[in-house]
Amino acid sequence: MLDNKGFDLWADGYDESVNLSEQDNDYPFAGYKDVLNTIYNKIHSKNRAKILDIGFGTGVLTKKLYDDGYKIWGIDFSQKMIDIAREKMSKAKLLQHDFTNELPEEIEDQKFDFVISTYALHHLNDSEKIEFLNKLLKLLNDKGMIIIGDISFETRQMHDKCKEDCGEGNWDDEEFYFVYEELKNSFNKIEYEQISHCAGVLTIADCKNNSSEDASARIDKRNILDDEVFTYKLSKDKKIFISWHGKQVTTLSGKKSEEFLKKMENSSFHEMQLIMAKATGNFKRGNEKGRGN
Ligand SMILES: C[S@@+](CC[C@H](N)C(=O)[O-])C[C@H]1O[C@@H](n2cnc3c(N)ncnc32)[C@H](O)[C@@H]1O
Structure with a gap:
């Protein structure tokens, strides 16, 4: 599994390597653009939202939203990725932080309309994912939602089929991909859309937890x-x-x-x-x- 230095090394060639895998409709990035577009369109249903991106990388998605006038916050642990993203979004609040640690205080003090993450959370195992997503739910405004685009599968069977089709040596055994049928019971409000043979978009919105905590919602x-x-x-x-x-x-x-x-x-x-x-x-x-x- 890549650490922050590994991502630093990948940063310059990242967009190109993603495009190649995308064009060939291959694991791991088959459907990448459609995944990002699906998230972009969901966010566009709301004007002037405040967004937190977890593992924003070179900022492919957040730059589009930034240009549209959305308020962008983000965390990423690779300094090189941050440098590339900052060139495109000078006024965005981009913090260097490892999301396997507690969230930065600056973030904990904020509320967001959307928390998004693309191709980053598969570095967490299933129980770490659930714990982390529950923390992120607490950052949401009333009616806010978490939207995740990643390598993911509706069922374990689809996951195993993709792994088999990939062939020996091509599949990354150190990553933990979302399997919707195994995650869905951990959240009150969760939806999943399969976008390609190896990617999809998950939407999580737990209104129950948030409405009781969000002062503005009470007022x-x-x-x-x-x-x-x-x-x-x-x-x-x-x-x-x-x-x-x-x-x-x-x-x-x-x-x-x-x-x-x-x-x-x-x-x-x-x-x-x-x-x-x-x-x-x-x-x-x-x-x-x-x-x-
Ligand atoms: C595959 S890239 C995805 C980048 C971008 N979201 C996209 O869709 O193109 C994964 C990103 O997550 C970041 N990342 C991975 N593990 C992380 C961690 N534990 N804490 C913070 N950032 C992390 C990497 O530095 C990298 O920028």
Whole structure:
């Protein structure tokens, strides 16, 4: 199994070797582009989401999302991979970290709309995967989800068939691939889509755990803040004008304006709506009902 130095060495030739395996429809990367596109399309159902990518590598998927304006956070243990990804996403929050250790504090303090991971988690065995995924579920906003694209199989039989077809010496026995039928009972809400003969996309969303822990979900019980009810403008003299349904309702200046901007930095769309709701006080007073919806 490759360690971070191994991935450092692979980094420069990584995209090319993935493309070759993909083009030939061979294990391990058959279906790679379709896997990434499937995840990209799932994320695009939500505007301005905040995303954490585990093992982002050269940033093939996250760069596309970054260019579309999504807020990107990521962890990877290979410095070389990070360097390549940072060239493409200068403002993304990319941390060097080994995910077999505890998550960095900086990450633990955040909430994300999506936690994604492609072709990285097969370095964990099945029980490590379940433990890690449960930790990641705690990082999700209400309605958030984990989306994993990786070498994976709907059944153990499909896994064994792929291994046999690969032939002696071509299969990596040190990696642990997802087998959906063996994982599905460990999570409340889990779906799987087989994309190629050796890859698929898993979606995990455990609403039960998260809704009780997510403060914003408790406040926004009717999901009003899923829509863009609040917007704001920053004036040249650093004043903030917050509007509710297009009507200006609050002005912040001085320290309050600075604090507001700091809170908004790296917040998800839902968190931003909540911050603006709190700043105006409108939401608490129940004015959100005012438009008859
Ligand atoms: C096969 S690459 C996948 C890269 C990218 N997600 C993609 O789909 O092309 C695996 C990535 O996971 C990272 N990785 C593997 N094990 C890791 C670990 N224990 N902690 C952090 N990153 C890890 C590697 O450095 C590498 O960048």
